[in-house]
Amino acid sequence: MKMTRLIMPLLLGLVFQTSAMAKDQFFTARVGADGTVLRQWPQWISEVERRAQPNYFTQYTLKFNPRIIQQDPGYCSVSPIDAGSHDRQMHGQAKVIGNPQVTHATVMTQLVDMKGASGDNSLEFLVMCIR
Secondary structure, eight states: OHHHHHHHHHHHHHHHHHHHSOOOOEEEEEEOTTSOEEEEESSOEEEEEEEEETTTEEEEEEEEOTTTOOSOOSEEEEEEOOOSSHHHHHHEEEEEESOOOSSEEEEEEEEOSOSSOOOOOOOOEEEEEEO
């Protein structure tokens, strides 16, 4: 009886703690240099807008599917994977610009430290967001 009185509060505390902790949700995608979504899981990106600034950078706006993304992602990370040339592998960079919103996230790609004009800075990349 005394043991039950000690264990019951511990069990109740564990139940409340477990229900308060939400599971992280991961969203991943592979986006081509032209802005097409090549692969994603789940279907969280509805559209990609691509704006290129020759010899400077390319900006991609990933618009989220409102049926899947209903809160701001807590964190997004991006990695360039373009292996079209040696220069793209060595000088290609990608980063998430600003704070991801419930409606979209912005990614910028750039060829850095190139000798001369870099030309087209569009790169294929992988993106992952966590909520």
